[in-house]
Amino acid sequence: MCESTERGASAASEVSRIDFDIEWPPKHAAAYLLEEPAPILIDAGDPEERAEATIREGLATRGYAFADIEAVVVTHPHSDHIGQVPLLYEAGATVYAPRPVLEQLERDPSDLAAGVRDIGRSAGYRGEAIEREIERATSSLERNRDLLASRATVPFAFGEPFTVAGRTFEPIHTPGHQVHHAALATDLNGERVLFSGDALIEPFRPGAINVGIDYGAYDAVDDFHRAMDRLEGQAVDRVFPGHGPVFTDYASAVENTRSKLESLTGETLEAVTAVGPATPREITRNRAGEVRYPAQLLDTLGALGTLEGRDRVEYEERDGVRYYSFRKASP
Structure with a gap:
C-alpha cells in the first residue's frame, strides 16, 4: 500500500x-x-x-x-x-x-x-x-x-x-x-x-x-x-x-x-482480414496471442461491433456462432 x-x-x-x-x-x-x-x-x-x-x-x-x-x-x-x-x-x-x-x-x-x-x-x-x-x-x-x-x-x-x-x-x-x-x-x-x-x-x-x-x-x-x-x-x-x-x-x-480505441479497432480489422471467416475468439487469438484475461476477448467484441457499424466487417451466423469476414466495398 x-x-x-x-x-x-x-x-x-x-x-x-x-x-x-x-x-x-x-x-x-x-x-x-x-x-x-x-x-x-x-x-x-x-x-x-x-x-x-x-x-x-x-x-x-x-x-x-x-x-x-x-x-x-x-x-x-x-x-x-x-x-x-x-x-x-x-x-x-x-x-x-x-x-x-x-x-x-x-x-x-x-x-x-x-x-x-x-x-x-x-x-x-x-x-x-x-x-x-x-x-x-x-x-x-x-x-x-x-x-x-x-x-x-x-x-x-x-x-x-x-x-x-x-x-x-x-x-x-x-x-x-x-x-x-x-x-x-x-x-x-x-x-x-x-x-x-x-x-x-x-x-x-x-x-x-x-x-x-x-x-x-x-x-x-x-x-x-x-x-x-x-x-x-x-x-x-x-x-x-x-x-x-x-x-x-x-x-x-x-x-x-x-487513439488507442482506434488502434484496437485497426488491429481487429487486420485480424479479421488475416483469419476470417472466424469467430471472435479466433480473431482475439490472432490479434492478442495467448488470451489470458476476459478483457482481451471483450475488447475484440467491442471492436467488431464498431467495425460492423462502419461497414468494414460482416458476419454469417451458424448455430448462434458469428463468423466475421472483411466486408468488401460494393462495386
Whole structure:
C-alpha cells in the first residue's frame, strides 16, 4: 500500500490516495479520501482481507478511522472499487452510487445467464466453456449485489449534480469500461478536478469491458467513444484515476484514449482480414496471442461491433456462432 497527498493552492482541502494490491493488471486500484470536515471516500478498494488492512492503515495514516468517514461515493460496480463498502457502511458511512448501477444489480440471474449464453455462443464458446462463463457472471452479480446494492442508500442520476456532505459533484456518464460508469467532477481549492474511476487513465486505455459477456458487449467500443465525447467538452485541471498516477494533462489523456480505441479497432480489422471467416475468439487469438484475461476477448467484441457499424466487417451466423469476414466495398 502506498499513500500520497495532493494539496490545492489554499490547502483548504486535501485528497489522500490509498492504493490497493489486486491480482490482475494493472495490479493496483486507487481510492481517494477527501479530507474535509465531513470526510468523503471515492471508491473503496477490493474485497480481500488484505484490502481491509490497507484501507484501515491508509485512513489511520491521515488520522482517521472507519467511523470518521461521512460518505462513500462509487464510480462503478467492479469489485476492486466497491470491496470495502460493507465495512464503511456498517461504520456509519452513507453510500452513494449511480441509480442505473443499483437497478442493474437487481437483475434476474436467469436473464443474465441467457445473455451470457447467447453472446458467449456468438463469440465461439461451446458447452462447458459457456457454463463456466455463466457461473462467472452470476457469481459476480451475487457478489456485487452483496457488496453494494444492499448498502447504497442514496442513488444519483447522470447529468444531475448531487451534494455529499456539503460538496457538490457532477456525475458524467462514461460507459465503455463499465456501462453505467460515473466520472465525478467537482471544484477543489480553485481547481476543477475529476475523479475518473476507470474511464480515463493516463498511461493506458482501460479494457472495454462494458457489460462483460452479455447483451451489449458488441457496443463497448462505441460506448467508450461516447464517454470520450462527454469528457472532451469538460474543463478539468487535475484527474484522480482509479489506476495509474494522478495527472494534469487532461486533454491529451482523452485524445490518447481515442487513439488507442482506434488502434484496437485497426488491429481487429487486420485480424479479421488475416483469419476470417472466424469467430471472435479466433480473431482475439490472432490479434492478442495467448488470451489470458476476459478483457482481451471483450475488447475484440467491442471492436467488431464498431467495425460492423462502419461497414468494414460482416458476419454469417451458424448455430448462434458469428463468423466475421472483411466486408468488401460494393462495386
